[in-house]
Amino acid sequence: xxxxxxxxxxxxxxxxxxxxxxxxxxxxxxxxxxxxxxxxxxxxxxxxxxxxxxxxxxxxxxxxxxxxxxxxxxxxxxxxxxxxxxxxxxxxxxxxxxxxxxxxxxxxxxxxxxxxxxxxxxxxxxxxxxxxxxxxxxxxxxxxxxxxxxxxxxxxxxxxxxxxxxxxxxxxxxxxxxxxxxxxxxxxxxxxxxxxxxxxxxxxxxxxxxxxxxxxxxxxxxxxxxxxxxxxxxxxxxxxxxxxxxxxxxxxxxxxxxxxxxxxxxxxxxxxxxxxxxxxxxxxxxxxxxxxxxxxxxxxxxxxxxxxxxxxxxxxxxxxxxxxxxxxxxxxxxxxxxxxxxxxxxxxxxxxxxxxxxxxxxxxxxxxxxxxxxxxxxxxxxxxxxxxxxxxxxxxxxxxxxxxxxxxxxxxxxxxxxxxxxxxxxxxxxxxxxxxxxxxxxxxxxxxxxxxxxxxxxxxxxxxxxxxx
Amino acid sequence: xxxxxxxxxxxxxxxxxxxxxxxxxxxxxxxxxxxxxxxxxxxxxxxxxxxxxxxxxxxxxxxxxxxxxxxxxxxxxxxxxxxxxxxxxxxxxxxx
Numbered sequence: 001x002x003x004x005x006x007x008x009x010x011x012x013x014x015x016x017x018x019x020x021x022x023x024x025x026x027x028x029x030x031x032x033x034x035x036x037x038x039x040x041x042x043x044x045x046x047x048x049x050x051x052x053x054x055x056x057x058x059x060x061x062x063x064x065x066x067x068x069x070x071x072x073x074x075x076x077x078x079x080x081x082x083x084x085x086x087x088x089x090x091x092x093x094x095x096x097x098x099x100x101x102x103x104x105x106x107x108x109x110x111x112x113x114x115x116x117x118x119x120x121x122x123x124x125x126x127x128x129x130x131x132x133x134x135x136x137x138x139x140x141x142x143x144x145x146x147x148x149x150x151x152x153x154x155x156x157x158x159x160x161x162x163x164x165x166x167x168x169x170x171x172x173x174x175x176x177x178x179x180x181x182x183x184x185x186x187x188x189x190x191x192x193x194x195x196x197x198x199x200x201x202x203x204x205x206x207x208x209x210x211x212x213x214x215x216x217x218x219x220x221x222x223x224x225x226x227x228x229x230x231x232x233x234x235x236x237x238x239x240x241x242x243x244x245x246x247x248x249x250x251x252x253x254x255x256x257x258x259x260x261x262x263x264x265x266x267x268x269x270x271x272x273x274x275x276x277x278x279x280x281x282x283x284x285x286x287x288x289x290x291x292x293x294x295x296x297x298x299x300x301x302x303x304x305x306x307x308x309x310x311x312x313x314x315x316x317x318x319x320x321x322x323x324x325x326x327x328x329x330x331x332x333x334x335x336x337x338x339x340x341x342x343x344x345x346x347x348x349x350x351x352x353x354x355x356x357x358x359x360x361x362x363x364x365x366x367x368x369x370x371x372x373x374x375x376x377x378x379x380x381x382x383x384x385x386x387x388x389x390x391x392x393x394x395x396x397x398x399x400x401x402x403x404x405x406x407x408x409x410x411x412x413x414x415x416x417x418x419x420x421x422x423x424x425x426x427x428x429x430x431x432x433x434x435x436x437x438x439x440x441x442x443x444x445x446x447x448x449x450x451x452x453x454x455x456x457x458x459x460x461x462x463x464x465x466x467x468x469x
Numbered sequence: 470x471x472x473x474x475x476x477x478x479x480x481x482x483x484x485x486x487x488x489x490x491x492x493x494x495x496x497x498x499x500x501x502x503x504x505x506x507x508x509x510x511x512x513x514x515x516x517x518x519x520x521x522x523x524x525x526x527x528x529x530x531x532x533x534x535x536x537x538x539x540x541x542x543x544x545x546x547x548x549x550x551x552x553x554x555x556x557x558x559x560x561x562x563x564x565x
Binding site: 030 | 475485486502505507508514516519524525542548554555
């Protein structure tokens with residue numbers, strides 16, 4: 001295959017990626033967009049087997065097939081065996097951490113590609129190539145280790161609270177300085193040792209960079225690391241003379257940056273504050289002062305009676321609903337109330353769940369009719385006329401502290417104003433605070449009733465109590 | 470590669486990337502992120518190229534690791550995005 005044909009096919013794949021992102025931005029075309037993206041990626045992968053890219057400065061290329069073809073195919077098979085079942089079997093509740101993990105391995109792959117090409121080029125590498133290699137290794141490693149930390153936070157393998165240790169900001173600043181220093185070292189000295197040191201420092205920086213990020217901000221960080229990985233792919237495209245990689249990587253980098261900003265806006269967070277929280281946050285005293293304040297807890301029958309005499313009920317689903325797999329039960333409850341002539345709506349916070357739009361995916365899985373899902377801006381003005389707001393496994397997205405307590409980690413985040421409803425029912429497993437780790441004053445409000453227990457079990461009891469009325 | 474050509478491609482791709490996703494509802498943030506995530510899995514192409522270039526066992530080993538990781542990123546990313554969007558489609562179909 002001639003280089004011209006190879007490049008043209010690469011361009012076609014690039015166009016596929018543009019169409020994919022375009023399609024994914026609209027609900028109707030989203031699925032098709034994703035398939036077009038997959039098509040582009042498949043074309044790009046197949047065609048690379050039909051053309052041998054010259055290495056480094058030499059323009060002569062060996063004849064087909066590719067060297068190490070058996071190994072390459074074997075490695076792809078291993079990747080398929082790991083990746084496809086993971087993507088197919090993952091529970092939709094755990095999908096955010098899977099995306100984080102996929103992003104991390106992509107960053108790791110880009111860093112490895114840059115390292116191998118660097119070893120391969122040796123002293124023939126141009127300064128520009130070395131600089132791009134350094135960029136890819138640094139950002140790829142940061143993306144890899146940072147994504148692993150976000151994965152662990154989401155999987156709750158480690159604390160979801162910001163990890164801040166005394167002098168942390170100096171350690172982070174020092175690590176960053178060391179990364180920059182060793183970058184210069186690699187460019188000037190050219191050798192394997194500086195590159196290994198650089199990779200190790202970058203991995204450490206990625207960990208330190210993500211540790212201070214609080215649970216609620218994790219999706220923003222995943223999106224940002226996703227954009228980072230895109231840029232590393234673009235940089236490695238320069239080193240490998242691949243227009244396709246430059247186009248695809250830059251597209252993801254640019255759209256990922258915009259997406260990160262949109263997400264931060266939806267959560268009312270400043271991007272700067274999220275990223276540099278480590279430099280401004282002070283080690284917090286343990287906030288979990290075990291104060292024994294009275295809460296009003298009720299029985300499923302109390303809840304059923306309250307619902308039976310309501311005219312309008314708003315259901316606020318949160319991640320707890322998803323964890324308990326209670327989507328179907330909540331729909332049963334909503335259907336029952338509708339049959340009693342009660343007006344029912346779901347109030348969906350943009351970041352309910354673990355990621356923007358996550359809750360919509362989960363409720364769609366339970367076949368909740370689309371027209372019952374109300375976005376935050378629609379539902380907030382109606383809480384004044386709402387008799388009962390049922391908060392199921394949500395906490396941070398209804399926490400009035402976001403509006404009343406400057407300085408708390410979620411201050412400024414738009415919330416669902418359930419406190420304006422006449423009655424609030426919380427279905428919770430315990431008094432444990434939400435993902436962001438903040439106390440919720442609303443739980444102690446006299447008009448709030450708490451129903452403790454697993455969301456699904458509680459809802460089932462409420463449904464049967466309501467049926468009996 | 471010609472520096473000016475590279476810069477031109479880069480700048481234009483930045484603008485396309487910005488434009489394409491500038492107006493997207495929060496409902497689609499997660500699938501869009503996941504889809505973009507899958508797209509950067511094309512680093513697989515780069516990984517295959519360096520595996521072809523590899524002269525030592527170390528280089529080959531590292532590039533094979535890169536191929537495994539990139540394949541997971543790309544294929545897993547597209548599959549999980551499709552699963553997410555499949556549910557949206559079912560919902561739309563049911564209400565119309």
